[in-house]
Amino acid sequence: MGKDAERRSNSALLVVDMLRDFTDPNGLVFYPQNREILPKVKRVIDACRDAGILVIFLKHFNRVGKVDEKASSMRPNCIEGTWGDEIDPMLEVDPARDYVIKKRRYSGFFGTDLDLVLRENNVHNVIVVGTKTNCCIRATVxxxxxxxxxxxxxxxxxxxxxxxxxxxxxxxxxxxxGDVIGMDELFARIKEGVL
Structure with missing residues (x-):
């Protein structure tokens, strides 16, 4: 469909917490595995955009100097307004089409308007990529x-x-x-128009 594709899909791509604190070697909670998946995540974002699939970036954040019982028991990370809270620059946000939704808990749905955004866009399928599989991915799924x-x-x-x-x-x-599929199967489903 190309770069200017109209949104026609009942699917959305959720890009979970691909922030510099997680993806950059200088980040506060960096894991090499997150750096390794970045080019693959970018390919999925590009394929979804080309197919008119809605792209939503979920951004974990903690407020500076404010009470947060969850954050107080963990290593500091994704402090609002810092370099580490930025989406990795390899994954460009299209401000005209993409959503960026900030979250303070593992799930992208808890305390956010993600559900409302999905319903407003008639989304049924949520394609999920990002970090951490055992926390934010699992909770969001x-x-x-x-x-x-x-x-x-x-x-x-x-x-x-x-x-x-x-x-x-x-x-x-x-x-x-839900489904756990490989990139090849995802791209095939997109090509077939079933996503």
Missing amino acids: TDAFYLDYKPIVVSECVATDSDVVNQVHLEDIRKYL
């Missing part, structure tokens, strides 16, 4: 399932700090919550 969306996780485009943990959570998602 679980809530998508509970809200009657069809989650589709792209296996080569999610990561965490342990390959074993990553695979365990992908297997649980596949068994109980």
Whole structure:
């Protein structure tokens, strides 16, 4: 459909927490696995945009100097307004078409307007890529399932700090919550117009 494709799909791509603190070697919670998936995530974003699939970036953040019980028990990361809170520059946001939704918990749905944005855009399928499979990916997929969306996780485009943990959570998602597919299958589904 090309760069200026009209949105015609009932699917959306959720790009979860691909922020510099997670993806850059100088980030506060960097894992090499996140750097490795970046080019693949970019390919998926480009393919989805070309097919008219809505792209939504989810951005984890913590406020500077404000109370947050969850954040107080973890390593500092994604502090609002800092370099680490920025979406990795390899993944360009199209401000005219993409959404950027900030979140303070693992799930992209909890305390955000993600569900409303998806419903306003007649979305049924949510394609999920990003980090961390055992926290933010899993929580977002679980809530998508509970809200009657069809989650589709792209296996080569999610990561965490342990390959074993990553695979365990992908297997649980596949068994109980949605589809786990490879990039080739995703691109085939897009080409066939089923996403």
